[in-house]
Amino acid sequence: MSEAPSGWNIQRLTRGEGWHRRFVFGSYRETRAFLDGLASLAEELGYHPQNVNFATNYVNVTLEVGEEEREREQAAQFAQRLGALAVMAAERRGEG
């Protein structure tokens, strides 16, 4: 069974789970880069978070994860790649 990558908080629901993660950034520039990446990732994978909540320096992401293995795999892939995007967005800090 696919698990949420580390860093995600899991909430048991009546059916399936809610996966939550808060990403904190040092600037709006980083936040914006992350949000752009999130949108591109959603289009690429055809998978959308249940909810995204953001301000200038944070982004809270909630995934609704059903009980079927295929749904869990999709969510796990999205979550894992989103984590990589957050690292990339933060690494831009040193640039121009």
Added chain:
Amino acid sequence: MSEAPSGWNIQRLTRGEGWHRRFVFGSYRETRAFLDGLASLAEELGYHPQNVNFATNYVNVTLEVGEEEREREQAAQFAQRLGALAVMAAERRGEG
């Protein structure tokens, strides 16, 4: 004194006000166009919402509006132009 454009719900705070508006779209494509426009508008005006909350077919926007006239004018301008962006995003419905 600058007022919130129509369509915004106003909540009195200890200092100033919170302006809230929910934008509902017919597709993720429209929602995405609106979010891209919101980000560009924030950069253009140097004004950022206190919070943005979205899923595939809605975007909730909260503005924190202080008591100074200049702050209220900035918020009113942002709110007014955001309303225009929502109309433009929805009008894309008929395209491609």
